[in-house]
Amino acid sequence: MRILDISIMILYFSVLMIVGVIGSKRAKTSDEFIVAGRxxxxxxxxxxxxxxxxxxxxxxGTAKLGYQFGISGIWLVVMIGLGIIAIGMFLTNKIFDLKVLTISEMLEKRYNSETRLISALVSVIYTFMLTVTQVIGMGTILHVLAGWNLTVSMIVGGGIVLFYTILGGMWSVTMTDVIQFVIMTIGIFLIMLPMSIFKAGGWSTLQENLPASHFELGNIGGGTIFQYFLLFTLGVVVGQDIWQRLFTARTKAISRNGTIGAGIYSVFYAIAISIIGMCAFIILPDLDDPQTAFTSIAMETLPAGLLGVVIASVVSALMSTASGTLLASSTLVVNDLIKKYIGPGMSERQFVKTSRITTLTIGVMTIIVSIWIQDILVALDVAYAILSGAVFFPIILGFFWKRVTANAAFYSILASMIVIIFGLFINGPSSTGPILYGLATSFVVITALTLLSPKNETLTEGDAAKDIKGKDVDMAN
Incomplete structure (x- = not known):
């Protein structure tokens, strides 16, 4: 990278840290720190x-898949987008009225405290591993561009995110996310995509020189596409990091329309990044590691100044997700574990202080695990496999089937989590089997125990007879 590009990156990092300081002045209460005051x-x-x-x-990851499989590389992000659109269409109205901080808190209201505990543990694993993927990504970029040791690169990238997230919580994350969204949109759609196609010789050159299979939507394989559906479409529907953002909207209309809009944006993003990966295949056909496809083509294609903007846009994507999932992880720990079982009487000030300490602890652990794993897609597979397989049915059926009992939900999560973890060890983190086994186990257990329980148990067990507002009406109604 040239001096101009490095200067742009330093300026960008400096702005993020300044925003973190500004956000710290607004984050005085738990609602402000966790959900930006709604x-x-x-x-x-x-x-x-x-x-x-x-x-x-x-x-x-999508650039890597575009390099290897062509346009079929879109499916990873398209499935995420479809999950987000599904939330917007079917769940936002229900979610908006909850007025809680975490999914686990909602499950306690619907079922009981044991279900809250076990779902919090599952969700913490998910958000933690999702943060790991972002730290790995930041480390990979800095390693390729700056030539730093990969471990040092992860520490620097993760450390910056940790700094501004600790200071301002969701207010800092929100303000930095707006900056990051603008930069990533400009960098990907207005700079990187057209420049990559131009450098590759135009679209006609791509059609002439790429394998025909690179233009087939199913080239990546039906099994992989189905796996992405299980992992990402189902996973984001019940992800704490996503729900926590839903809680920040001012109105139901904002929540619904913004969620659907974000899902549609994701689909276009997937197409753009896959095409960039296809261009990389033409320009750099002998890459040793396809995971570096995006950063490598950026360095090969872009002039000084533009390179700095584009790399800042990629770092923006990584940092925005990392800060969101890091905050989601600490929220689960503080709200559903520490406050619930250790300090139920903690004040707003103590809650915010505890959240900052917990965020620091989890952030350091994230960097350590990132250095250990170093493979971005492996970490992502593990995160979504555990989440979607274990808590999807208890959450969704809790909304739409009022007979589901607390015992059924609890044992469904416990049994499916055990099955998934053993499946991941036996079949490997990229296997579809553990997710299918987990989903099947979850559905069978929750359905069987609910149907076998006395009909009046639904209305007497735990808090299932109350909605989030405390009325004597089941939330599922």
């Missing part, structure tokens, strides 16, 4: 949700 308008809400959806795996 006061975001249309643009800020859409920007923040799109930014948290599209991170390292979405950018570097």
């Amino acid at each position: 006061n975001l308008g249309h643009f800020m809400y859409l920007s923040c949700l799109a930014a948290v959806i599209l991170g390292g795996a979405s950018t570097l």
Whole structure:
């Protein structure tokens, strides 16, 4: 990278840290620190949700898949987008009225405290591993561009995110996400995509020189596409990082329209990044590591100044997701574990202080695990496999089937989580089997135990007879 590009990157990092300091002055209460005071308008809400959806795996991972499989590489992010659109169409009205901080808190209201505990543990694993993928991505970019040791690169990238997230919580994350959304949109759609196609010789040259299979939507394989549906479409529907953003909207209309808009944006993002990966295949046909396809073609294609903007856009995608998932992970730990079982009487000030300490602890652990794993798609597979396989049915059926009992939900999560973890060890993290086994186990257990329980158990067990507002009406109604 040239001096101009490095200067742009330093300026960008400096702005993020300044924003973190500004955000710290607004984050005085738990609602302000965790969900930005539930006061975001249309643009800020859409920007923040799109930014948290599209991170390292979405950018570097899709470019890698585009390099290897062509346009079929879109499916990873398209499935994420479809999950987000499904939330907007079917769940936002229900979610908006909950007025809780976490999915696990909602499950306690619907079922009981044991279900809250076990779902919190599952969701913490998911958000933690999702943060790991972003730190790996940031490390990969800095390693390729700056020539730093990969470990040092992960520490630097993860450290910056940790700094501004600790200071301002969701307010800092929101303000930085708006900046990051604008930069990633300009960098990907207005600079990187057209420049990559031009450098490759135009679209006609791509059609002439790429294998015909690179233009087939199913080239990646039906099994892989189905796996992405299980992992990402089902996973994002019940992801704490996504729900936490939904809680920040000012109105139901903002929540619904912004969520659908973010999902549609994701589909276009997937197409753009896949095409960039296809261009990389023409320009750099002998890459040793396809995971570096995006950064490598950027360095090969872009002049000084533009390179700095584009790399800042990719780092934006990574940092926005990392900060969101890091905050989601610490929120689960503080709200559903520490406050629930250790300090139920903690004040607002103590809650925010505890959240900052927890965010620091989880952030350091994230960097350590990132250095250990170093493979972005492996970490992503593990995160979504555990989440979608274990908690999808208890959450969705909790909304739409009022007979589901607390015991059924609890044992469904417990049994499916055990099955998934053993499946991941036996079949490997990229196998579809553990997810299918987990989903099947979850559905069978929750259905069987509900049908076998006395009919009046649904209305007497735990808090299932109350909705989130405390009325004597089942939430599923």
